[in-house]
Amino acid sequence: MTMLRLATLWLDGCSGCHMSLLDTDERLLDLAAMYEFVHSPLVDSKHFPEAADVVLIEGAVSSHEDVARLRLARHHSRLLIAVGDCAVTGNVPALRNATGAAAMLRTVYLDQPALNPQIPATDLPVLLELALPLHHFVTVDLFIPGCPPGAETLLTALTGLAAGTVPGPPLSTRFGA
Secondary structure, eight states: OOOEEEEEEEOBSOSHHHHHHHTTGGGHHHHHHHEEEEEOGGGTOOSOOSOEEEEEEESBEEEHHHHHHHHHHHHTEEEEEEESHHHHHOTGGGGGGGTOHHHHHIIIIISOTTSOTTSOGGGSOOEEEEEEOGGGTSOOSEEEOSSSOOHHHHHHHHHHHHTTOOOOSOOSOOTTO
16 A cells, blocks of 8 residues: 655644644544655654645634635645644634634733733734635535544544545534534
């Protein structure tokens, strides 16, 4: 069996989807026999590789940096998977959409008296006005909802992909689960 090149990215989210991947426990060794992990925050890789067969992306797109990283991953991958409710629907990061990015930044960072007043506003991230799911920016090949999707769901999807099948609904997920 040919090993597939697997990359993972974490955009605006909580890292819960990456934690679910780690929750596969010793079965990570089974995945390591099917996949070469070529990029992931779990292995502290700095640069996205020139080619990945599969990329799992968690989190909503909330900043210009997220857009650039997402487009780079799409360009250099064969199969892009939106993992978790934030990547699929915007979920928690999109809660700020009702008031907009500027109001959220002001409330969270600037209007807090306990914060160091010496921190210039220019050091804050450059956010998009809205936090949006991945498919608003790139073509997504597979959606795996869940908050986060369970380890079994991720294992089923990755094992199926390695076997040459694209898993489809129903994966054992539900929104907000």
